[in-house]
Amino acid sequence: MADELTPETPEEEQPKKTHKQRKNGLYPGVSDELAENMRTGWADTELHGLEPIAQATHTLARRDALSRRFPGERLVIPAGRLKTRSNDTEYPFRASTEYAYLTGDQTENGVLVLEPTGPAGHIATIYLLPRSDRENGEFWLSGQGELWVGRRHSLAEAEQLLGIPAKDVRELAEALTEAEGPVRAVRGHDSVIESALTDKVTKERDEELRVYLSEARAVKDTFEIGELQKAVDSTVRGFEDVVKVLDKAEATSERYIEGTFFLRARVEGNDIGYGSICAAGPHACTLHWVRNDGDVRSGDLLLLDAGVETHSLYTADVTRTLPINGTYTDIQRKIYDAVYESQEAGIAAVKPGAKFRDFHDASQHVLAEKLVEWGLLEGPVERVLELGLQRRWTLHGTGHMLGMDVHDCAAARREAYVDGTLEPGMCLTVEPGLYFQADDLTVPEEYRGIGVRIEDDILVTEDGNRNLSAGLPRTSTDVEAWMARLKG
Numbered sequence: 001m002a003d004e005l006t007p008e009t010p011e012e013e014q015p016k017k018t019h020k021q022r023k024n025g026l027y028p029g030v031s032d033e034l035a036e037n038m039r040t041g042w043a044d045t046e047l048h049g050l051e052p053i054a055q056a057t058h059t060l061a062r063r064d065a066l067s068r069r070f071p072g073e074r075l076v077i078p079a080g081r082l083k084t085r086s087n088d089t090e091y092p093f094r095a096s097t098e099y100a101y102l103t104g105d106q107t108e109n110g111v112l113v114l115e116p117t118g119p120a121g122h123i124a125t126i127y128l129l130p131r132s133d134r135e136n137g138e139f140w141l142s143g144q145g146e147l148w149v150g151r152r153h154s155l156a157e158a159e160q161l162l163g164i165p166a167k168d169v170r171e172l173a174e175a176l177t178e179a180e181g182p183v184r185a186v187r188g189h190d191s192v193i194e195s196a197l198t199d200k201v202t203k204e205r206d207e208e209l210r211v212y213l214s215e216a217r218a219v220k221d222t223f224e225i226g227e228l229q230k231a232v233d234s235t236v237r238g239f240e241d242v243v244k245v246l247d248k249a250e251a252t253s254e255r256y257i258e259g260t261f262f263l264r265a266r267v268e269g270n271d272i273g274y275g276s277i278c279a280a281g282p283h284a285c286t287l288h289w290v291r292n293d294g295d296v297r298s299g300d301l302l303l304l305d306a307g308v309e310t311h312s313l314y315t316a317d318v319t320r321t322l323p324i325n326g327t328y329t330d331i332q333r334k335i336y337d338a339v340y341e342s343q344e345a346g347i348a349a350v351k352p353g354a355k356f357r358d359f360h361d362a363s364q365h366v367l368a369e370k371l372v373e374w375g376l377l378e379g380p381v382e383r384v385l386e387l388g389l390q391r392r393w394t395l396h397g398t399g400h401m402l403g404m405d406v407h408d409c410a411a412a413r414r415e416a417y418v419d420g421t422l423e424p425g426m427c428l429t430v431e432p433g434l435y436f437q438a439d440d441l442t443v444p445e446e447y448r449g450i451g452v453r454i455e456d457d458i459l460v461t462e463d464g465n466r467n468l469s470a471g472l473p474r475t476s477t478d479v480e481a482w483m484a485r486l487k488g
Helices: 019-023 032-039 056-069 097-103 155-162 169-178 191-196 203-216 222-244 246-251 254-268 281-285 330-348 358-373 381-387 476-487
Strands: 074-078 084-086 111-116 122-128 166-168 183-185 277-280 301-306 318-323 427-430 433-436 450-453 456-461 464-467
Touching: 056 097, 056 111, 056 122, 056 155, 056 203, 056 222, 074 097, 097 111, 097 203, 111 169, 122 155, 122 169, 155 166, 166 169, 169 191, 183 203, 222 246, 222 254, 222 301, 222 318, 222 456, 222 476, 246 254, 254 277, 254 301, 277 281, 281 301, 281 433, 281 450, 301 450, 318 330, 318 450, 318 476, 330 358, 330 427, 330 433, 330 450, 330 456, 330 476, 358 381, 358 427
Parallel strands: 074 183, 122 166
Antiparallel strands: 074 111, 111 122, 277 301, 301 318, 427 456, 433 450, 456 464
16 A cells, blocks of 8 residues: 655644745655646636435435434534554544534534524535645645545535535634534544534533434335445345355355445445344354354354445345355254244334234244243243243344344434334334354254344335335245255
8 A cells, every 4th residue: 555745743733834834844754846836737627517415315304303303402423533553554434423424414524504594494514625735735745635535516516416514624623612502512522623613512502402413214215215224235145145145165265255235335325224144053143243254164054144335325124144155954944944934023022003012922822832832931822921931042122123223223212212103104124033042052963053143124014014125035945945946
């Protein structure tokens, strides 16, 4: 990786250098002649007549709703800043969910500010880094300059795309320091902005803003539903990719599976929505197995939990537990079919007006019945559920909200989420599982090391629900037939 001429100070903190200052040698290692040469001879690349981004009307409606919720208050929502991975390299940037939800923009250092116009109403302004300055040399001398990391939009271009007046973010911190009146900010993303607001905000008021923005995402609009379906459709193709290369994974490791799915995510979307779980054999019993460095063996199961994230940052979250050689053993099928039956009960409970917990309770009831039937727990089933005894092998909740975050709406109030009621437009996962640890001496040996989870993305509709991930088979028989077709 090239590193020559890269300065240590971030671009937005570098002083504007005049021609005279360059002549005085303020660019170490750069001759005056080169500095002068780099200033000129560049074509005008400003873009005109840009169409607004697809979600522009939706982000406007979201900002209007936010304005109505907090009248008369200044609202500050940052995108976040680059984070160092090692030395002079950074992690890939991912804008804060709150910022992307309200603007559709995904660039680092961006900040959305809603300025109150009185007791009601706001004027929205998006603060961004402008194009790299060719006059002062930052476009080629800064590590985040245009010649190093690529062109970014000008402020005028950003206004056309986002439908929001844009200003230079380098002027914002000082302006916020001098601002008066009540302020709320989303914390945890931009230390410079937070420092400027230190004496103007309170933790409690900022938390109210974060909670509101989390709850606002619970019911998806038409754009969001379309993006979630797009994410799921790409995920389905990613699962098909994996099945086709299971023989190669057997010759290498779970990493082959991880890489195969990642290729689909990067080609069709922005990224994976979370670390892919490519858990073969007993690794399937580790809920968040993301090391993905284990063996892939014929006769074992592969628990693949993965999701593509779209370019607009909506993610799928799907799990299938597949027989690596294409055929379930009798005990694998027994456990798989029990989880499938449990999931069917859970999905049936997803409908408008139902409690969020209903699908979890329905799924858990089926699993508890199976565990009693198999002699692993002493009944009656109601006693098992009351004491939570099934949780030794079911371990986790049966699902969660889904959207821009894989565990979306996580900051919502309990009464608005887990103790709340389902509405049309909500999207959630239904993902029961059974996990028999390899060292669990309370179960017969044939159960040990088997983990099964089946997860689908379910949209609440006006009259029930729609399985967005129905493109992937779920019954054990259908899974085997599907794998046989793909392996050819």
